[in-house]
Amino acid sequence: MLQKIKLSTNIILPLLALMLSVTSCSVNPSNVGNKGNEKLSQYDKEQIKDEEIAKFRKYIQDSLKESYAVTVKKNLNTDVDAVPYSAIDLVPAYKGCDQSLSKEEIEHCTSEGIKNYVNSNFDTKGVEEFAQEGVNRVYVRFTISKEGRVKDVDARASHLKLSEEAKRVVYSIPKMQPGKHRGEVVSVLYSLPIIFEMK
Structure with missing residues (x-):
């Protein structure tokens, strides 16, 4: 089971780093309610970036929890909710x-x-x-x-x-x-x- 978890973390962690860097570099003003021709202040950019990162982290944590529960149930053949x-x-x-x-x-x-x-x-x-x-x-x-x-x-x-x-x-x-x-x-x-x- 540890080998499967290590394998999945070896795949997931680099993928997370790549996705995190891509999402942190892209800011689309139309997604945040600003007019297309207005410039975002540095503060706004950082706030949007932090919100996107927080959402992404929560999504990854939820996905990992769900994946872990399924892995435990399959590999240990036990009731996860017990x-x-x-x-x-x-x-x-x-x-x-x-x-x-x-x-x-x-x-x-x-x-x-x-x-x-x-x-x-x-x-x-x-x-x-x-x-x-x-x-x-x-x-x-x-x-x-x-x-x-x-x-x-x-x-x-x-x-x-x-x-x-x-x-x-x-x-x-x-x-x-x-x-x-x-x-x-x-x-x-x-x-x-x-x-x-x-x-």
Whole structure:
């Protein structure tokens, strides 16, 4: 992803410099409401130039934000509008967790529920030949959708088979009560380390 962003900035920055120099050098009196045969004062020219540059910068910033959001969504396969679990007002509630409890109690209940589900359903025997001797870690990131379902699972591990098993288990997590932020139901980003030991 960084290579794509670097590539796009390598193309965009020189293009921006060229466009900025072209727009800053051209002032058309008819565009600013002055009569064609009147001369613009130096102050007017500088003001027009500053306004054009400001408009151009805003256009470029908006374009880059939109382009970045699309790139992130494509490359990370995540919901750009999702709220991080640590920043949400009302966290998603795992099956059996009561949303009338305090935020901390729901967080604890949900975290324990997800952890216990994954630990009891992760097939260590099935991935035994791909695991390293000793402690193995699989880092998983996923989104809990507005409907309370797991989506956009991304897993990193020492072997592809460990990542695949982690994804299989996480996708099978039962539907949850969705999270809320500022009174609205939102998608929530969640991270989960899966740690197991092979002897």
